[in-house]
Amino acid sequence: MVMAQPLAGWIYALLQPGGHSPLVRWMLAGGVFMGLSTLFLYLAVGLLGMPVMVGTLVTAELCTILRYLVNDHWVFGHRRPTWRRLIQYHVANGAAFVIWWGATNLMNVLGIHYLLAGILAVGFSTGFSMGTNFFWIWRKKHHPPAP
16 A cells, blocks of 8 residues: 555656656557557457458558647647647658668568567667657757847
């Protein structure tokens, strides 16, 4: 019971905009969306009967938009989403996919089992996503002091 109070306080602080670091919230959002994308894919293909190619596209787009909204508000503290950041987020996600795909296939050609290559390639695409999210889309703008 003693442990529950600090944990509850930590969770409460985490859920508040500005609570804990954006990096922690960004990583938690990524973990949640990994699970949600699996659920959405099951709903699209398993329950609605969409072909896998269509279901994966619908799932990817739905999760991209939802994760953008979560990142924009909860992770980075913006009150309102913008089309500009949404487009930047789409570009960054597309580039991260290309990096993952290329790294997976390159490692496989070099003799690494395709499943292990896919897992290792997540590190490359996640690193790229982290960089684009923190240093491009939602970078802190530094304004020079007024004279």
